Amino acid sequence: MTDVARRSGVSVGTVSNVLHRTAPVSDDTRRRVLQAIDELGYRQNEVARSLRRRATKTLGVVIPDALNPFHATVALQVERRAHRDGFAVLLAETENDPATESDQVRALVGRRVDGVIFPAVTAGSTIPTELLDRGIPVVVVSFEAADPRLGIVHVDEYAAMEQVVAHLVGMGHERIAFAHSGAHEESVDNRPEALAAALRARGLVPVPGDDSPTAFCCTNDVIAMALVDRLERDGTAVPDNVSVVGFDDIPLAAHRRIDLTTVRQPAEEMGRTAAEMLLSAIAAGEHAGRRVLMPAELVVRGSTGPARREA
Amino acid sequence: MTDVARRSGVSVGTVSNVLHRTAPVSDDTRRRVLQAIDELGYRQNEVARSLRRRATKTLGVVIPDALNPFHATVALQVERRAHRDGFAVLLAETENDPATESDQVRALVGRRVDGVIFPAVTAGSTIPTELLDRGIPVVVVSFEAADPRLGIVHVDEYAAMEQVVAHLVGMGHERIAFAHSGAHEESVDNRPEALAAALRARGLVPVPGDDSPTAFCCTNDVIAMALVDRLERDGTAVPDNVSVVGFDDIPLAAHRRIDLTTVRQPAEEMGRTAAEMLLSAIAAGEHAGRRVLMPAELVVRGSTGPARREA
DNA sequence: CTGAAAGCGCTTACAG
DNA sequence: CTGAAAGCGCTTACAG
Numbered sequence: 001m002t003d004v005a006r007r008s009g010v011s012v013g014t015v016s017n018v019l020h021r022t023a024p025v026s027d028d029t030r031r032r033v034l035q036a037i038d039e040l041g042y043r044q045n046e047v048a049r050s051l052r053r054r055a056t057k058t059l060g061v062v063i064p065d066a067l068n069p070f071h072a073t074v075a076l077q078v079e080r081r082a083h084r085d086g087f088a089v090l091l092a093e094t095e096n097d098p099a100t101e102s103d104q105v106r107a108l109v110g111r112r113v114d115g116v117i118f119p120a121v122t123a124g125s126t127i128p129t130e131l132l133d134r135g136i137p138v139v140v141v142s143f144e145a146a147d148p149r150l151g152i153v154h155v156d157e158y159a160a161m162e163q164v165v166a167h168l169v170g171m172g173h174e175r176i177a178f179a180h181s182g183a184h185e186e187s188v189d190n191r192p193e194a195l196a197a198a199l200r201a202r203g204l205v206p207v208p209g210d211d212s213p214t215a216f217c218c219t220n221d222v223i224a225m226a227l228v229d230r231l232e233r234d235g236t237a238v239p240d241n242v243s244v245v246g247f248d249d250i251p252l253a254a255h256r257r258i259d260l261t262t263v264r265q266p267a268e269e270m271g272r273t274a275a276e277m278l279l280s281a282i283a284a285g286e287h288a289g290r291r292v293l294m295p296a297e298l299v300v301r302g303s304t305g306p307a308r309r310e311a
Numbered sequence: 312m313t314d315v316a317r318r319s320g321v322s323v324g325t326v327s328n329v330l331h332r333t334a335p336v337s338d339d340t341r342r343r344v345l346q347a348i349d350e351l352g353y354r355q356n357e358v359a360r361s362l363r364r365r366a367t368k369t370l371g372v373v374i375p376d377a378l379n380p381f382h383a384t385v386a387l388q389v390e391r392r393a394h395r396d397g398f399a400v401l402l403a404e405t406e407n408d409p410a411t412e413s414d415q416v417r418a419l420v421g422r423r424v425d426g427v428i429f430p431a432v433t434a435g436s437t438i439p440t441e442l443l444d445r446g447i448p449v450v451v452v453s454f455e456a457a458d459p460r461l462g463i464v465h466v467d468e469y470a471a472m473e474q475v476v477a478h479l480v481g482m483g484h485e486r487i488a489f490a491h492s493g494a495h496e497e498s499v500d501n502r503p504e505a506l507a508a509a510l511r512a513r514g515l516v517p518v519p520g521d522d523s524p525t526a527f528c529c530t531n532d533v534i535a536m537a538l539v540d541r542l543e544r545d546g547t548a549v550p551d552n553v554s555v556v557g558f559d560d561i562p563l564a565a566h567r568r569i570d571l572t573t574v575r576q577p578a579e580e581m582g583r584t585a586a587e588m589l590l591s592a593i594a595a596g597e598h599a600g601r602r603v604l605m606p607a608e609l610v611v612r613g614s615t616g617p618a619r620r621e622a
Numbered sequence: 623c624t625g626a627a628a629g630c631g632c633t634t635a636c637a638g
Numbered sequence: 639c640t641g642a643a644a645g646c647g648c649t650t651a652c653a654g
Contacts, residue, residue: 093394
C-alpha cells in the first residue's frame with residue numbers, strides 16, 4: 001500500500017479511501033491510485049485489515065466428515081453464500097472426535113473467525129457454549145440444542161420418525177431397529193429417541209440390531225447404504241428379507257440402483273439459511289438466537305417392503 | 312496479551328516468549344504467565360501474529376465441487392495433514408466457472424495464504440501461474456501442467472486408459488465413447504486424449520456418445536454412476552446392453568448395487584502427498600517444483616461385460 | 623479533498 | 639532472564 005501511495009503521489013490514507021470509498025476522493029486522484037494499483041498488481045492485505053477492523057470476514061465450518069454428502073452440501077452452501085458477502089470459510093474436520101473438535105475450535109478462535117456453523121457436534125460437547133461466551137455467534141444445523149443464544153436450523157425429527165414408523169408398521173413391521181455407525185462417538189441428534197417415541201406410541205419398542213429386526217432405521221443415508229451393502233453381501237435381500245430406511249435423502253438415494261426409502265432434509269436450503277442467519281447476526285453484532293424449522297418428509301422408494309413373515 | 316502481561320506483572324514481550332519458547336524464561340515467570348492466561352481464557356490472536364510474521368499458516372484448497380467424493384477426499388486429507396502442522400485451510404469452491412475461480416483465488420491472495428492446492432482447474436486457466444509469479448507455492452492434484460515451479464501429484468492417465476481399452480477390446484468392444492459432464496466448463500485433464508491414444512494404437516477412434524457406442528469411459532465415477540442411472544431408466548441394461556467404466560474408484564464404486572468398473576486413483580494418498588509437498592515447500596520458502604507419479608490401476612467390476620452383438 | 627498520526631495485537635532484535 | 643521499542647499493513651478520527 002505504501003508502494004501504491006508513493007507511485008501515485010498520495011498518502012496511504014488516501015489509497016485506503018479510494019479502495020473503500022469511505023471518504024470522497026477526487027476523480028483525478030482516484031484514477032492515479034487505481035492505475036498504480038494495476039501496474040503494481042497490488043492486492044490489499046486482508047490480514048492487516050482484519051487486525052485493524054477487529055473482524056476477519058471469515059466463518060468457520062466444523063464438520064465431522066467431509067465425505068458425508070449431507071455435511072458436504074451444507075459446507076458448500078455456506079461457502080457459496082459466505083463468498084457472496086466477501087466472507088471466506090475455514091474448514092475444520094473433527095472426525096467425530098471430541099479432542100479434535102475442541103482442538104479445531106480453539107484454532108478457529110485463535111484465528112478470530114466472526115462466526116461458526118456446526119452441521120453436527122459430538123455428544124455432550126460444550127463447545128458451542130464456549131464460543132457463545134466469547135461473543136462469537138454460532139448456528140447449528142440439523143440438530144437441536146438448548147442455549148437460547150444459538151441459531152438453530154433443523155427439522156422436526158419426531159414428526160419425521162412418526163411418518164417412518166407409520167409407513168413401516170403399515171407394512172407389518174413390528175421389529176424395528178435403529179442403526180448408527182459404531183466407528184466413532186456419535187454426534188448428537190434426536191433420531192434414536194424420535195424413533196423410540198414413535199414406536200412407543202404404538203406399544204412397540206426398538207429392538208437391538210442383532211435381534212433379527214425386520215426393518216432398520218438408519219441415522220443417515222451413508223450408513224443406510226453401507227448397511228444395504230453388508231446385508232446383501234451376507235445374502236439378506238433388501239427389501240425382500242429386511243427393509244432399510246435412511247435419513248437425509250442425499251442425491252444418490254434416488255439412484256435407480258440404490259433406491260433408498262429415506263427422510264428428506266432440505267440440505268441446500270438448510271445450509272443457505274444457516275449461513276444467512278449467521279451472516280446477519282454478525283452484521284448486527286449479536287448472537288443468532290433464532291430457530292428455523294424446516295420441513296422433512298418421508299420419501300418412499302424401493303428399500304422398504306412388507307415385513308417378511310417368520311418361517 | 313496486554314491483559315495477560317499486566318496480570319502477571321511482566322512485559323508483553325515476555326508473554327510472547329513463554330508462548331513460543333523463543334527465548335529462555337524463568338520457571339517462576341512462566342508459571343505466573345501461564346496462570347494468567349488460564350484465568351483470563353486468553354487465546355492468542357493469530358491475525359496479529361500473521362501480520363507480524365508475514366505468514367498466515369493457512370492453505371487454500373480450490374475445488375470445483377465439494378460433492379465429488381474424489382475432491383472431497385483430497386480436501387479432507389489436506390485439511391488433516393495441514394492441521395497437524397498448525398495450518399488451517401480455506402475452502403474455495405469454483406463450480407467449474409472460470410470467473411468464480413479467479414474471484415476465489417484473488418480472495419485467497421488477499422488473505423495471504425501461504426500456499427494453495429488445486430485438485431482441478433478450469434480449462435485454459437492461468438491462475439496457478441499467477442500465484443507462482445507472486446511467490447505463492449502451488450501444487451496441483453490429478454492433472455498435469457507445464458510450469459516447472461508447480462508441484463504435481465498425478466497418475467499416468469495414458470497407462471490407465473491403455474488398461475481400460477485393453478479390457479474393453481478384449482471383450483469385443485470397438486465402439487467406445489468418452490463421457491463427461493456437459494454442465495460446466497470442463498476441468499483440464501488428459502483423460503479424453505488418453506482414451507483416444509489407446510484407441511488409436513488399435514486402429515480405433517472414439518465414437519460420439521450418441522452414435523450407439525457399446526461402452527462408455529467416463530471422466531469420473533460420479534458421471535459414470537449418473538450415466539448408469541440414466542441408461543437404465545431408459546431401459547438400457549448395464550452391462551448387458553452397454554458397458555460403463557468410471558475413473559477415481561470412489562468408495563461407492565465398490566458398493567454391491569453399483570459395482571462399477573473403474574480406474575483407481577489413490578485419492579487419500581494423493582491428498583496427503585500434495586499437502587506434504589506444499590507444506591515443505593512453504594517451510595523451505597520455495598516453490599514445490601516437483602512431480603510425483605502415483606499408481607493407477609483398472610479395477611474390474613460388474614459394469615463392464617462382453618460387447619453386445621449388433622442385432 | 624488530502625495528509626499525518628495513532629493504534630489493532632503481535633514478534634523480534636537490542637539493551638541491560 | 640526481562641523490558642522497551644519498532645514495525646507488520648492497514649483504518650479512522652482529526653486537522654487543515
